[in-house]
Amino acid sequence: MPQIRDQLARRGVTVPLVGDFHYIGHKLLADHPACAQALDKYRINPGNVGFRDKKDRQFGAIVELAARHGKAVRIGANWGSLDQELLTALMDENARSDRPLDARAVTREAMVRSALYSAERAQEIGLAKDRIILSAKVSAVQDLIAVYRMLAARADYALHLGLTEAGMGSKGIVASSAAMGILLQEGIGDTIRVSLTPEPGGDRTLEVKVAQELLQTMGFRTFVPLVAACPGCGRTTSTVFQELARDIQTWISTSMPGWRERYPGVEALNVAVMGCIVNGPGESKHADIGISLPGTGETPAAPVFIDGQKAMTLRGATIASDFQSIVADYIERRWGAAKSAAE
Numbered sequence: 001m002p003q004i005r006d007q008l009a010r011r012g013v014t015v016p017l018v019g020d021f022h023y024i025g026h027k028l029l030a031d032h033p034a035c036a037q038a039l040d041k042y043r044i045n046p047g048n049v050g051f052r053d054k055k056d057r058q059f060g061a062i063v064e065l066a067a068r069h070g071k072a073v074r075i076g077a078n079w080g081s082l083d084q085e086l087l088t089a090l091m092d093e094n095a096r097s098d099r100p101l102d103a104r105a106v107t108r109e110a111m112v113r114s115a116l117y118s119a120e121r122a123q124e125i126g127l128a129k130d131r132i133i134l135s136a137k138v139s140a141v142q143d144l145i146a147v148y149r150m151l152a153a154r155a156d157y158a159l160h161l162g163l164t165e166a167g168m169g170s171k172g173i174v175a176s177s178a179a180m181g182i183l184l185q186e187g188i189g190d191t192i193r194v195s196l197t198p199e200p201g202g203d204r205t206l207e208v209k210v211a212q213e214l215l216q217t218m219g220f221r222t223f224v225p226l227v228a229a230c231p232g233c234g235r236t237t238s239t240v241f242q243e244l245a246r247d248i249q250t251w252i253s254t255s256m257p258g259w260r261e262r263y264p265g266v267e268a269l270n271v272a273v274m275g276c277i278v279n280g281p282g283e284s285k286h287a288d289i290g291i292s293l294p295g296t297g298e299t300p301a302a303p304v305f306i307d308g309q310k311a312m313t314l315r316g317a318t319i320a321s322d323f324q325s326i327v328a329d330y331i332e333r334r335w336g337a338a339k340s341a342a343e
Helices: 002-010 025-031 033-038 052-069 084-095 103-125 141-154 169-185 206-217 240-262 280-286 319-342
Strands: 018-021 041-044 072-078 132-137 158-161 226-229 270-274 289-292 302-306 309-314
Touching: 002 033, 018 025, 025 033, 025 041, 025 052, 033 052, 041 052, 052 072, 052 103, 072 103, 084 103, 103 132, 103 141, 132 141, 141 158, 141 169, 158 169, 169 206, 226 240, 240 270, 240 319, 270 280, 280 289, 280 302, 289 319, 302 319, 309 319
Parallel strands: 018 041, 041 072, 072 132, 132 158, 226 270, 270 289
Antiparallel strands: 289 302, 302 309
């Protein structure tokens, strides 16, 4: 970990490093103090740090190390490895009740109690409250919403949202977005994680991209310029607008590392690439810069709107490259000038 931290620092990467520990985290951190110091946050699951008295000792040892090194701790209760003693006790208590709840409701309560009890215990050991983050990972959308609403109503610890084992592809993306979108809109959640099963050999950074897009489309954060594009219909004559939208999005994504240095604030840029005149001009006027490509039966011309005003009309075989140049010039004028003025 110290070597990883130092290499990242040399590359200018300042993202906090988190160690996710299971079963013997207390031993690993004690045996490797340089690792304990290099990490910014420890993540532990109270359901798998041990059993009975061993559980309390081993949980306490990790928390003591965190307090000693000034680190934050994410206490993560997980549906798949929930504290079985607590769950059994609540199930027994529920069975004796005059109005028993269903098993799912009891499990939700066990998740919440496990997280809150562990947080309270961490504070008793000496970890500051503002160093504690709670998470309660479940794999069903309605369970996640219910559990985090309960946590938010019963405590004010920082909360980490995430639908665990969300699945592959669009299923995992939709499920994560549906669950976390509702909670974020209600003001619940301080950090998030999108948990996707990658395709064989797939890119794990898709999780980060989806999380960024969720926050940006909801208006909470900005990471990269947004490209609005229509879906296409019987009015669109070709795939030109789809190709242009794809090429502009790819160009923006690959350019962002350099742009962040040269053009502070460029992530707020909005671009519209529309396929015909029906909604094209309107969407383009709402964007910083937009283009409406010719649709069925329309004159082969593409009006370009900049800051809500029609600026020019592009024609010919070089519309795509011409529009990209216009976007680049716009970025230079707007954000390049801002940086020069600041300097």
